[in-house]
Amino acid sequence: MPDSILITGATGAVSSALIDELGDAPGIRWRALVRDEAKVEGLRQRGIEVVIGDLDDPRTLAPAFEGVDGVWSLTSVHPRAPEHSMNIVWAARQAGVRFIVRMSAVGASYDAPTRNGRLHALSDHELQGSGLHWTILKPHFFMQNLFGAARSVAGQGAIYMNMGEGRLGMIDVRDIAACAAQVLKAPHLHRGKTYTLTGPASISCNEVALAIGNAIGKPVSYVGVPSDAAREGMTAMGLPQWVADAIVEYGEAYAGNWGNFTTPTVEQITGRPPRSIVEFASDTAGVFKSEDSVREVLEHA
Numbered sequence: 001m002p003d004s005i006l007i008t009g010a011t012g013a014v015s016s017a018l019i020d021e022l023g024d025a026p027g028i029r030w031r032a033l034v035r036d037e038a039k040v041e042g043l044r045q046r047g048i049e050v051v052i053g054d055l056d057d058p059r060t061l062a063p064a065f066e067g068v069d070g071v072w073s074l075t076s077v078h079p080r081a082p083e084h085s086m087n088i089v090w091a092a093r094q095a096g097v098r099f100i101v102r103m104s105a106v107g108a109s110y111d112a113p114t115r116n117g118r119l120h121a122l123s124d125h126e127l128q129g130s131g132l133h134w135t136i137l138k139p140h141f142f143m144q145n146l147f148g149a150a151r152s153v154a155g156q157g158a159i160y161m162n163m164g165e166g167r168l169g170m171i172d173v174r175d176i177a178a179c180a181a182q183v184l185k186a187p188h189l190h191r192g193k194t195y196t197l198t199g200p201a202s203i204s205c206n207e208v209a210l211a212i213g214n215a216i217g218k219p220v221s222y223v224g225v226p227s228d229a230a231r232e233g234m235t236a237m238g239l240p241q242w243v244a245d246a247i248v249e250y251g252e253a254y255a256g257n258w259g260n261f262t263t264p265t266v267e268q269i270t271g272r273p274p275r276s277i278v279e280f281a282s283d284t285a286g287v288f289k290s291e292d293s294v295r296e297v298l299e300h301a
């Protein structure tokens with residue numbers, strides 16, 4: 001078991017769930033890399049050591065990486081993600097870190113139909129050739145992405161996406177975190193492995209709408225929209241153009257059933273089946289219920 005692990009992306013969706021999952025895992029010291037001093041309080045209150053550093057600037061990273069055995073590597077959806085991942089590998093190597101567990105993405109490869117997937121392939125291959133011990137997680141579409149539709153669900157009873165009638169094996173972020181925690185606690189069991197993580201079923205957006213509607217007690221329908229409309233809707237909500245483009249590219253791929261599969265991997269790693277869309281909708285119904293709850297969730301996201 002490692003003595004100490006550095007968690008990157010510590011204020012984001014998956015790493016936050018990972019920190020929840022790890023709880024007070026005995027015997028391991030957890031350190032978080034955070035770039036924004038204003039965001040450290042919650043982590044410090046939970047007893048996690050926080051070190052400030054910015055993945056844009058490798059000169060800021062040494063103090064965070066110094067003295068840790070392993071690193072949880074997570075970068076955001078960004079055109080500079082491969083540079084951020086490269087900076088993680090470099091800082092780890094300089095500090096004598098033994099292993100990296102890297103968050104990649106479903107279908108990441110040089111010929112993936114999304115820019116995000118092709119960028120992840122660059123970083124996966126860099127890590128595989130780095131000489132460090134590694135494990136790579138390639139999770140499917142996050143159920144928690146559906147929070148982006150919370151406002152239209154609350155206001156109009158509708159989910160607008162460009163996924164057509166495609167089916168996909170979407171996964172709850174909490175199950176990604178559960179897998180990551182298992183790998184980080186026993187990295188020797190997972191060395192050199194790449195795991196594609198999915199939810200329990202490949203489902204359509206109509207099934208998603210039904211599950212959310214049942215959970216909040218009012219009808220919700222899925223409305224398939226063209227890619228341009230989806231892109232405009234996201235940029236109007238304030239998403240950066242590159243991120244909106246990335247999401248639209250995934251939507252187009254899913255519309256063509258690119259994501260229509262599941263794997264047994266979550267259960268193999270954690271010993272229990274991944275959460276279904278019905279469980280996700282029931283656990284997060286409050287998010288979709290009213291404009292106020294949506295605002296509250298987005299403010300604390």
Ligand SMILES: NC(=O)c1ccc[n+]([C@@H]2O[C@H](COP(=O)([O-])OP(=O)(O)OC[C@H]3O[C@@H](n4cnc5c(N)ncnc54)[C@H](OP(=O)(O)O)[C@@H]3O)[C@@H](O)[C@H]2O)c1
Pocket residue numbers: 008009010011012013014015033034035036039053054055056074075076077084103104105106116138139140141142145
């Ligand atoms: N969404 C999906 O369906 C899906 C599916 C499979 C894989 N993925 C992959 O999952 C990853 C995103 O995970 P997520 O949704 O948990 O991320 P997220 O919520 O967007 O959080 C990103 C984290 O990275 C931090 N960060 C960004 N730039 C940084 C920098 N320059 N220096 C230090 N930290 C920085 C952010 O810090 P701040 O709080 O300061 O911004 C935040 O903690 C991406 O690699 C994506 O490709 C996503």
